[in-house]
Amino acid sequence: MKTRDRILATSLLLFNEEGEPNVTTVDISNEMNISPGNLYYHFKGKEAIIEELFADFEREISSILNAPLQKALSVEDSWFYLYVVFEEIYNFRFFYQNLTNILHRYDSINRRFKRLMQLKSRTVEVLLVAVKEHGILEIAPAEMQQLRDSITLTLTYWLTYSDLKGQHYSPPVSIHKGVFQIVHLMVPYLTEEYAHVYRECKALYEQAMAELDVTCPT
């Protein structure tokens, strides 16, 4: 791996583990056993590193959110799709742990992050419209917007919330719980005909928990 890529990988690791405000460029070069001068040769400060990491995140999550989804995603596919969105957020969680702070400090990230939020919201809406047209959900247009926002909110803050609750689950457990939480948001609008969707999700959730060795309270 090139020094430049190693700097990015190490920074991401340290930011995620220690929190971005607690990590300096000296910490990063110490961790890598290179001189601060060498690091400076590649990046002229922490801001440049953060901007590059954000560009990586932006590229990856945009391509997930823009993925050409099949018209009627199966219940299972939807579950795994949401999982991957959460996973991507988890990989770059330092942004989300300090969102307001980072957005205040970096104006360009601020603007781009807001565009990402719009994209996220739009993807959720596309998914909701698809399941509604399929007859799985019965929901009025106004309520649809509320539901879309609730789901986007959960997607954005679930992992942070999970941390705040102080339950030390492994990341996959937290993520499956997040997906199940989103399923619960949709339950009130499930049509009678598709009531089994909830049971399928519950079965998936229970299987995931069993595979991850977590006893889930029922």
Place this chain on the structure above:
Amino acid sequence: MNNPEKSADKNTDIARSIWLAGLGAYGRALDEAVNRYEQASSKVSKDTPKLFKELVKRGLELENSTLRKVNDSELVKTTASIEDRLKRMRSNLGFGLTSNAQDLERIEQKLDLLMEKIDRLLATQIAGGAAAGTRSVD
């Protein structure tokens, strides 16, 4: 608004009642059958085989549909593990291919080598051309 959890519970209750009723019917039918069988062995009775046949036929039907239902509910568990299915979704979305970065690096290295070779070839061609005047290099 409907509550799937509630209706799932209701379904479970109904299923349990059917199961219990079935057990009850089985018990009663067994008593009846033993009774009739005893009667039949003492005095020849025409309706014993008929009742038996009916019970066996009904039992077979029930057994088949029960087995089918059990198989259906196990279907979810017998398919691939969650992790495998996740991997599939990641690769569908073009993710989880950790070798991507390394592949790119390998291609870059090959390109570098190729460029070097081309440069060297060009250099010898020019040098050869200059030295030999009109002679072309093959």
